[in-house]
Amino acid sequence: MKLYLAPLQGMTTAFYRNAFAKHFGSIDAYYAPFIASSDLTKVSYKLLKDILPEYNDNFLRLIPQILGNDGDQFKGYALAISDMGYREINWNIGCPFPMVTNKKRGSGLLPYPDMIDSFLHTACSDNSYSVTVKMRLGLCDTEEGFKVMNVLNQYPLGGVIIHARTGKQMYEGKVDIDSFELLAAQCRHEVTYNGDIFTYEDFLAIHTRFPAINSFMLGRGALRDPFLPAAIKGYKVPSDNKISIVSQFHDDIFHYYKEKLSGDKHLCDKMKEFWDYMHVHLDNDGKLMKKIKKCHHSSDYLELMSHVFGSGATWT
Numbered sequence: 448m449k450l451y452l453a454p455l456q457g458m459t460t461a462f463y464r465n466a467f468a469k470h471f472g473s474i475d476a477y478y479a480p481f482i483a484s485s486d487l488t489k490v491s492y493k494l495l496k497d498i499l500p501e502y503n504d505n506f507l508r509l510i511p512q513i514l515g516n517d518g519d520q521f522k523g524y525a526l527a528i529s530d531m532g533y534r535e536i537n538w539n540i541g542c543p544f545p546m547v548t549n550k551k552r553g554s555g556l557l558p559y560p561d562m563i564d565s566f567l568h569t570a571c572s573d574n575s576y577s578v579t580v581k582m583r584l585g586l587c588d589t590e591e592g593f594k595v596m597n598v599l600n601q602y603p604l605g606g607v608i609i610h611a612r613t614g615k616q617m618y619e620g621k622v623d624i625d626s627f628e629l630l631a632a633q634c635r636h637e638v639t640y641n642g643d644i645f646t647y648e649d650f651l652a653i654h655t656r657f658p659a660i661n662s663f664m665l666g667r668g669a670l671r672d673p674f675l676p677a678a679i680k681g682y683k684v685p686s687d688n689k690i691s692i693v694s695q696f697h698d699d700i701f702h703y704y705k706e707k708l709s710g711d712k713h714l715c716d717k718m719k720e721f722w723d724y725m726h727v728h729l730d731n732d733g734k735l736m737k738k739i740k741k742c743h744h745s746s747d748y749l750e751l752m753s754h755v756f757g758s759g760a761t762w763t
């Protein structure tokens with residue numbers, strides 16, 4: 448069984464992925480947040496910085512992702528990326544944000560199977576890399592996904608990751624497991640399940656219902672509980688050790704952003720984003736998150752952290 452870390456733009460950057468692998472592990476591949484392809488004649492290396500092998504300790508396990516609707520642009524980026532040593536390039540047709548979908552990108556492409564066809568015709572015309580797809584069930588309607596799958600089935604893709612929601616749902620509401628089942632059954636490629644695996648029990652429910660599915664992508668669930676991938680793989684991390692591991696992970700992330708960001712406000716804002724996920728298993732009553740939100744100076748923040756990690760807190 449394979450576990451993949453989902454890409455979360457702004458969160459799962461190279462440094463985060465490296466620190467995650469160092470402290471928690473149990474992830475077979477890390478998908479990088481999307482790089483938007485553009486009509487530049489030359490591929491922009493600034494955009495590619497996050498995936499440069501020298502910044503990625505686990506570069507052999509990193510899968511770069513491209514967002515776009517132009518097959519030639521995709522191919523240009525994919526060739527530059529494959530020159531760095533990457534063999535799999537993931538195409539994002541799942542992003543739900545209106546500023547993306549309104550331009551017929553991300554899940555905004557799902558109502559247009561013909562565009563997907565002509566995109567893949569070009570994108571899959573070079574065998575220096577393998578294309579995988581990350582999609583949703585549709586933009587507004589799950590019927591859209593079936594038409595898209597007919598097209599995907601005609602190309603030699605390396606796999607299809609399905610987030611079991613429509614684009615219109617954004618990240619809200621329930622995952623639609625029945626529609627996922629139908630779409631996955633129609634797919635001729637290897638399918639990876641994605642969506643709302645927050646606990647071991649969530650994983651088990653999906654795994655039990657779809658015994659033929661062998662790969663799972665974890666996003667917010669792994670960011671909230673970085674011990675979840677290990678639990679799914681059957682490794683037990685003693686509860687007493689968890690806080691100290693989280694503390695070391697936190698310190699690595701904090702020191703990285705302290706070096707990188709200018710000003711305390713940016714630093715505190717970034718750490719709030721980190722805690723938006725991480726507080727869930729540490730903060731039963733929500734008081735910790737309130738205190739973190741009140742920190743505007745790194746000295747206040749660090750004092751708060753010394754209480755959090757020094758007070759015998761438990762990871763639940």
Ligand SMILES: Cc1cc2nc3c(=O)[nH]c(=O)nc-3n(C[C@H](O)[C@H](O)[C@H](O)COP(=O)(O)O)c2cc1C
Pocket residue numbers: 453454455456457479480481512539541542581610618641642643644664665666667668
């Ligand atoms: C803040 C945020 C940023 C995201 N950025 C990306 C991205 O760059 N590329 C992508 O394919 N999916 C992106 N996603 C979607 C996740 O990869 C994943 O498909 C989604 O969160 C569902 O999985 P989960 O329920 O395990 O989190 C993002 C999600 C969130 C919440």
